[in-house]
Amino acid sequence: MVTTVAGIVANGILLGLVYAIAALGLSLIMGVMGIINVAHSAFIMLGSFLALGLLEWAHIDPIASFFIALPIFFVVGAVVYRLIVTRVERAHQTQGLIAMFGLMVLIENLGTIAWTTDTRVITVGYSNANLTVGPLIIADAPLIAGVLAVVLILALRLFLHSTMVGRAIRAMGQNRDAALSLGINVRRLSAIMFGLGIASAGAAGVALAMIFPFAPQTQIQWLAWAFLIVVLGGLGRVESTLVSALMVGLIQTAATAFLPFDYVYLILYVALATILSVRRQGLRGVARRAI
Amino acid sequence: MIRRMDAVKLDVQKLVAGYIPGHPILHGVNLKIAPGQITVVLGPNGAGKSTALRVLAGFLAAESGSVRLDGDEIVDLPTYRHIESGIALLPQGHSVFPDLTVAENIELGGWILRGDRRRLHQAVDDVFTRYPHLRDLRNKSAGSLSGGQQRTVEIARLLVSNPRVLLIDEPSVGLSPVIASQVYRELTALKAEGRTILLVDQDIRAAIRIADYIYVLNSGKNEIEGDRAAFEGDLGALVRGWLGV
Amino acid sequence: MFALFFLPSRHGQRRIVGGRLATLAIAAGLVGYGAMSSNLGAIDTLGTVFMYLVVTQAWNILGGYGGYLNFGMVTYFGIGAYASAVLFQYFGLSPFLTAPLAGAAAALFGLLIGIPTLRLRGAYFAVITIIITFAVQLLMLDLPFTQGALGIFLSPLAANPVFVERLFYFIFFALAATATTLVFAVENSNFGWALVAIREDEDAAEVIGVRTTAVKWTANALAAFMTGTVGGIYAQRILYIEPTGTFALDISLNVVLMAVIGGAGTWQGPVIGVPLVLLVAEALRVTVTSEVNRVIFSIIVILIALFVPGGIMGLLQEVRRRMRPLVRKSAGETMPRTGG
Numbered sequence: 001m002v003t004t005v006a007g008i009v010a011n012g013i014l015l016g017l018v019y020a021i022a023a024l025g026l027s028l029i030m031g032v033m034g035i036i037n038v039a040h041s042a043f044i045m046l047g048s049f050l051a052l053g054l055l056e057w058a059h060i061d062p063i064a065s066f067f068i069a070l071p072i073f074f075v076v077g078a079v080v081y082r083l084i085v086t087r088v089e090r091a092h093q094t095q096g097l098i099a100m101f102g103l104m105v106l107i108e109n110l111g112t113i114a115w116t117t118d119t120r121v122i123t124v125g126y127s128n129a130n131l132t133v134g135p136l137i138i139a140d141a142p143l144i145a146g147v148l149a150v151v152l153i154l155a156l157r158l159f160l161h162s163t164m165v166g167r168a169i170r171a172m173g174q175n176r177d178a179a180l181s182l183g184i185n186v187r188r189l190s191a192i193m194f195g196l197g198i199a200s201a202g203a204a205g206v207a208l209a210m211i212f213p214f215a216p217q218t219q220i221q222w223l224a225w226a227f228l229i230v231v232l233g234g235l236g237r238v239e240s241t242l243v244s245a246l247m248v249g250l251i252q253t254a255a256t257a258f259l260p261f262d263y264v265y266l267i268l269y270v271a272l273a274t275i276l277s278v279r280r281q282g283l284r285g286v287a288r289r290a291i
Numbered sequence: 292m293i294r295r296m297d298a299v300k301l302d303v304q305k306l307v308a309g310y311i312p313g314h315p316i317l318h319g320v321n322l323k324i325a326p327g328q329i330t331v332v333l334g335p336n337g338a339g340k341s342t343a344l345r346v347l348a349g350f351l352a353a354e355s356g357s358v359r360l361d362g363d364e365i366v367d368l369p370t371y372r373h374i375e376s377g378i379a380l381l382p383q384g385h386s387v388f389p390d391l392t393v394a395e396n397i398e399l400g401g402w403i404l405r406g407d408r409r410r411l412h413q414a415v416d417d418v419f420t421r422y423p424h425l426r427d428l429r430n431k432s433a434g435s436l437s438g439g440q441q442r443t444v445e446i447a448r449l450l451v452s453n454p455r456v457l458l459i460d461e462p463s464v465g466l467s468p469v470i471a472s473q474v475y476r477e478l479t480a481l482k483a484e485g486r487t488i489l490l491v492d493q494d495i496r497a498a499i500r501i502a503d504y505i506y507v508l509n510s511g512k513n514e515i516e517g518d519r520a521a522f523e524g525d526l527g528a529l530v531r532g533w534l535g536v
Numbered sequence: 537m538f539a540l541f542f543l544p545s546r547h548g549q550r551r552i553v554g555g556r557l558a559t560l561a562i563a564a565g566l567v568g569y570g571a572m573s574s575n576l577g578a579i580d581t582l583g584t585v586f587m588y589l590v591v592t593q594a595w596n597i598l599g600g601y602g603g604y605l606n607f608g609m610v611t612y613f614g615i616g617a618y619a620s621a622v623l624f625q626y627f628g629l630s631p632f633l634t635a636p637l638a639g640a641a642a643a644l645f646g647l648l649i650g651i652p653t654l655r656l657r658g659a660y661f662a663v664i665t666i667i668i669t670f671a672v673q674l675l676m677l678d679l680p681f682t683q684g685a686l687g688i689f690l691s692p693l694a695a696n697p698v699f700v701e702r703l704f705y706f707i708f709f710a711l712a713a714t715a716t717t718l719v720f721a722v723e724n725s726n727f728g729w730a731l732v733a734i735r736e737d738e739d740a741a742e743v744i745g746v747r748t749t750a751v752k753w754t755a756n757a758l759a760a761f762m763t764g765t766v767g768g769i770y771a772q773r774i775l776y777i778e779p780t781g782t783f784a785l786d787i788s789l790n791v792v793l794m795a796v797i798g799g800a801g802t803w804q805g806p807v808i809g810v811p812l813v814l815l816v817a818e819a820l821r822v823t824v825t826s827e828v829n830r831v832i833f834s835i836i837v838i839l840i841a842l843f844v845p846g847g848i849m850g851l852l853q854e855v856r857r858r859m860r861p862l863v864r865k866s867a868g869e870t871m872p873r874t875g876g
Contacts, residue, residue, distance in 0.1 A: 036659040038607070087842045094603045094735070095841050097659055098796055101607065102837035105789055109830040164405050167395050171388040178386035180350055181379070182448070183371035183403045220785060224667040231660075262674050269671040276652040276664070 003135040008253045010138055014146035016249025018211065020242045021149045022204040022222060023229035024156065025197035027241040030230065032173035032193050035085065039100045041223035042107035043073060043198050047205020048214040049111065052120055062122055062210050066148045069202040077198025081191045089190075104220070111216030119215045127210075145207040152203055156196065157238045169193050228272055299359075300326040300487045301347070301378075301456055306356035306366075308346045315354055316342045318511040322489075324456070329478065329488045331498045334508035340491040341383065343508070344458050347489070348380035349373035360456070374403050379454035383461045387441045387448075389434025393425055396433045396444050400451030411451075418447045439470035446477060456487045463494050475501050499523065563713065570705045579701045583773075585814050586708035590766045591787070592794045592806035593715040594759035599792070600800035601728055602755055603735030604654070608665035610787040611672050612642040612760040614779075616767025621688040621777040622681055631690070631772035632707075635765045642764020643757045645672075654752040657738065666788075673783040687778030690771060704773050708766070715762055720803040731755060735801070793833050796840055799849025808848050 026040045047069050054060040054068065084103065088096035121127075126140035160166040169189050172179040180186055208214065208222070225248075233244025248268060255264040303322040309315035317339045324330045332340050345351040347358060349370035358366040360376055368376075388396050397415055404411040419426045422443055428436065433444055442462075449457065459478065463471035471494070479501050482488055492498035499505060499522050507514040566582070573579060591609055598604045616638035620631035623638075631638070653664045676682045693700050722728040730751045733741035742748050771777050790813065798809020813833055820829040844851050 036663060038663060084838065084842065091845070092603070092735075093657075093659055094605055095845050097605055097662055098792070099838050099841035101605075101662075101792060102796075102834045102841060105793070106831060106834035106838065109827045109834065112827045113825070113831070164398065164402070167391060168399060168402060171391060171396075171399055174388040174390055175386055177350075177382045178388065178445075179399075180370055181348060181382050181386070182399055183374040183452075184399070185369075185371065217785075220666060221670065223663065224670055227663045228667060231664075260678075262678050265674050266671065266678075269667065269674075272664075272667065273649075273652050276656065 004257070006136055007138075008257055009250065010136060011142065012250035012253035013246060014138070014142040014249070015211075015253060016246035017146040017149035017153070017242075018142070018204070018207050019225065019229055019249055020245035021152050021200055021207060023226040023233075023241050023245055024153065024238065025200040025204070026223075026226045027230045027233070027235060028156075028160075028200075028238075029194060029197040031235045031237070032169060033085075033089075033190055034173075035089075035096060035100075035194075037100055037197065038097065038223060039080075039104040039107060040197075040201055040226060041219045041221075042104045042111075043076070043201035044205040044208065044222045044226075045111055045214065045216055045219035046076075046107065047073065047202035048120075048122075048209035049115055049205075049216075050202065051206040051209045052122055055122060055124065061124060062206055063144060063148065066152075066203050066206045069206050070152075070199045073202030074195040074199040076202070077195035078191045080198065081194035085190075085194060086187070104223075108216050108219055111219075115216055117215055117217050119213045119218075120209075121213045122209045124210075141210045145210045148203075148207050152200060153238060153242060156200065159196075160238065165189070165192070228268060231272060232275060299323045300361065301489070302357075302359040302362075303343070303347070304357045304359075306343065306346060306353055306358065308342060308351055308353040308356070310342075310351070312354070316511050317346070317356075319356065320508060320511065321513055322506055324487060324489055325504065326487050327482065327485050328503035329482050329490060329501050331490045331492060331502040331505045332508060333492065333495055333498065333505060334514070337510070338508040339511040340508055341460055342511075344380060344460050344489070344491055347373075348378065348458055350380075371403055374452055374454070377453075377455035378458065379449050379452055379456070380458040381445060381449050381460060381462065384464060385438075385441060385445075387433035387436075387444050389432065391433055392430050393433055393436070393444055394429040397425070397448050397451060400448035403452055414451045414453065418451050421450070422447050438466055439473065442466060442470065442474060446474075454486070456489065457481060459488060459490045461492060462490070463492070463497065471497065566709060567706075570702055570709065574698060576698060576701055579705050581814065581818055583701065583705045583708050585811050586705070586712040587766055587770065588790065588794060588814060589712040589806055589810045590708070590715040591763050592791050592798075592810050593712075593719045593803070594762035595791045595795050596719055596800060596803075596806055597722055597731070597759050598752065598755040600795060600802070600805060601722065601731035601735060602752060604752060604756075605662040605792065606665045606756075606759070606788075607662050607792060608667075608669040608788050609759075609763055609791045610783050610785065611665070611669045612646060612763035613767035613770070613787055614669075614672065614676070614783040615642045615645050615760075616764030617771040617774075617777050617782050618676060618682060618688075618767075619764065620768035620771040621690060624690050624771075625683075625688050626681070631768050635768040638768025638771075639761040639763075639765035642767065643761035645764075646757045646760025647753060650753045650756045654749065654756060666785075669783055669785065669788065673779050676779040676783070682779075685778060685780075687776055690775045690777070692775055693772070704769070707769060711762075711766060711769075716803060716807060718762075719806075723803050727751065727754070732801070789830075793837055795847075796837050797833065797847055799847030799851075802846075802849045805847055805849045812848075 022044060026037060029035055029037050029040075050069055050072070051062045051065040054065045055062060060068070080103070084099050085096070088099050126144065129140040131138045131140055131143060160170055168179065168184050169192065172184060172186055172189055176186060229241060229245045229248055232248065233240040251267060252264050255267055301322070301324040303320060303324075305319045305321065306317050307315045307319055308317045320339065320343055322330070322332070322343070332343065334340050342351065346353050346366070349365075349368055349372065353366050356366065357364055360378065363376075365373060365376060388399070391399070394415075397418055398411070400418070401411045401414050404414060419429070425443060425447055428440065433441060436444065462474045462478070466474065475497055478488055478490065490498055490502070499519060502519050502522070504516070504518050505522050506516045570579065570582070591613060595606055595609050599606055619638040619641035620634050623629045623634045624631060649668055653661050653668075656664065677684050682688070693703070695703075722731075730741070730746045733744070733746050734748050734751060738748055794809040794813045795806055796809070797813060798807065799805030817826065817829045817833075820832070840847050846853060
């Protein structure tokens with residue numbers, strides 16, 4: 001019994017860590033820039049296929065791909081920011097939402113054209129291996145993905161809290177006018193923030209591909225999942241996203257151990273509905289709280 | 292009201308600016324801001340006072356007109372260049388970054404110095420020396436401070452880049468009278484250090500009390516101007532009646 | 537082309553009459569075509585156009601006028617389809633009879649989810665609607681009376697296929713005409729203005745006394761009812777209902793693409809957007825895959841969001857605005873600008 005519980009906890013934490021990086025970019029872009037990037041999961045999907053492509057063509061291990069994805073997707077994010085976001089930032093919110101929605105549909109369908117709708121898995125040496133710690137058995141793939149997630153979370157937190165640029169980014173999210181008045185180049189920092197958000201989405205895609213099967217058209221489920229975590233945890237703080245993701249991971253592993261898989265989702269949806277109903281203001285109160 | 296024209300720090304000429312192209316809020320405003328003095332801009336809501344400040348701070352591009360700092364044209368320069376040339380804006384309302392600590396807030400005041408760490412640290416340290424009570428609060432989040440303390444953080448943050456010209460937008464809004472009067476005293480002290488101050492204010496009496504020269508804008512145009520003595524006399528009554536105070 | 541006739545006519549009574557006549561002529565033409573044509577493929581496609589028109593107009597009420605984008609319209613559609621299918625399965629009732637019940641089921645669900653979600657501001661609502669689709673899909677897989685992934689079969693109508701296609705053609709046509717008229721009425725009502733006020737500035741709307749939550753709930757329930765009704769009839773058309781296909785996200789995405797391309801927030805928008813997207817898609821399908829045409833439309837949507845927020849309708853209105861000064865000048869109405 002104790003072993004079962006320990007196993008659930010260990011696996012739940014690992015899963016939660018990976019969920020955390022899947023949601024982090026969404027949460028930070030939302031919290032700092034006030035943009036709900038519905039194309040977030042499309043970049044997660046691209047990350048997964050990047051890992052697959054690098055593995056198949058260049059025999060690059062997903063662990064390396066995780067770090068390769070970061071600069072690539074950072075640039076992609078900065079470009080998307082310049083081409084699309086800067087044009088809708090100041091416009092009505094629905095316009096930005098529709099633009100990102102169009103981008104999501106575009107990426108998904110380009111993905112389908114390039115890679116068909118087949119479901120893929122990434123298989124490497126450690127995909128089916130296990131680590132045995134005393135009576136505990138932990139699969140290697142989630143363990144590695146979890147460790148990578150921790151590295152990314154710590155790096156992002158360190159950047160946002162311990163560098164001047166990071167603090168300026170957070171400052172910009174808290175009071176844009178004041179940041180401008182100090183000479184902070186809000187445009188450039190927004191591009192950096194957006195780039196970081198997309199970079200973490202891409203890297204999350206690599207990590208998720210180590211654990212879950214994936215296909216272009218299933219990406220939107222990750223949007224739902226990431227959004228769920230953001231809403232459960234509140235907005236824009238690395239810590240709150242992490243805590244909420246760990247909770248979701250633990251609930252999921254615990255529920256899967258005792259209930260049919262589908263019910264896990266239902267439990268989380270009910271939790272989401274409850275939270276939304278309880279916070280009468282919805283997220284309006286938290287919306288402007290920054291990281 | 293004869294004005295010394297030889298010493299002009301900031302010279303604003305025929306400034307036209309607004310938020311929507313073709314629909315300017317300022318229709319050719321002229322301001323001459325003398326060095327080391329407090330120049331106050333008054334006017335009813337919508338007169339264009341804050342818009343003028345935003346242009347002077349480099350937030351907002353002008354449609355036409357000129358802004359000269361010590362004779363150099365700066366109207367088209369971005370905000371950071373304005374700060375580099377010694378102009379800094381204190382925006383209206385609360386402007387601390389609530390989730391950052393006091394120290395982090397103040398350090399960001401030296402954003403344009405970030406390339407030179409030693410200078411930045413020195414500048415931050417100088418500001419802490421100037422406001423010693425902030426040193427004790429340095430690790431508290433700025434959002435947890437009282438309104439007066441937050442205002443001090445904002446002024447301290449403004450001073451890190453050691454600006455020669457301060458653009459102050461409605462400094463007493465939302466503050467208790469005691470703290471507001473402290474803020475005006477602080478502005479006088481900054482003037483005594485030789486800094487040039489351009490103050491936009493709704494609190495006409497308080498502003499006139501510390502002003503050297505006063506402009507009144509209405510509907511984006513110059514209405515009247517004069518020195519403090521003129522405004523404390525008959526003109527003052529005129530303006531007060533006109534502004535409905 | 538014919539879209540030009542749907543331009544809002546602000547000046548010139550003759551234009552209004554012309555526009556109405558054109559609308560009537562098109563409607564009459566479509567009725568005639570449905571009755572005469574024996575081209576099954578064309579009738580089938582047009583039937584689908586009408587079906588989407590209802591759902592897109594439904595989306596338009598809260599999404600176009602109110603600015604609350606629903607990315608999960610298929611939820612209402614699917615619930616309507618399931619309501620009909622279940623009523624058929626257990627009570628043998630024809631979906632034609634139970635379509636209003638299907639609509640009511642969807643409306644009830646719309647109200648239910650509206651309570652927590654419509655308190656949220658626009659963007660949150662949009663993402664939540666996607667999540668709700670997944671949740672309902674799962675529910676349909678797990679509820680005892682829906683037969684899970686097995687699905688529900690309905691019996692086909694005992695009539696010749698041409699007649700059946702015509703029947704659906706006319707039913708969907710009638711519903712589309714009703715939906716469009718309804719949205720036209722909404723556009724010119726206080727309810728419509730309240731929605732627009734919410735879209736432009738919800739806080740301000742609240743301050744001036746718009747009962748924002750009630751307006752949003754009503755718009756959402758109305759949209760759910762319209763979509764659910766169509767979903768119910770769709771069940772009879774498709775004859776087989778199962779969770780994956782019935783709750784296909786494609787339907788949700790298409791509806792948004794169509795509305796945005798045509799011009800959200802105008803009654804003409806969907807009338808332009810739906811046939812445009814579906815007919816172009818139909819034409820392209822001969823040469824390219826449906827993914828390719830989705831790529832094309834998503835690029836168009838991005839461009840519209842960036843450069844022409846009003847969609848095709850917005851573009852047409854812009855053209856009109858540019859033409860108007862010319863008209864005025866010729867009528868001698870322009871006032872000389874005084875310098876100042």
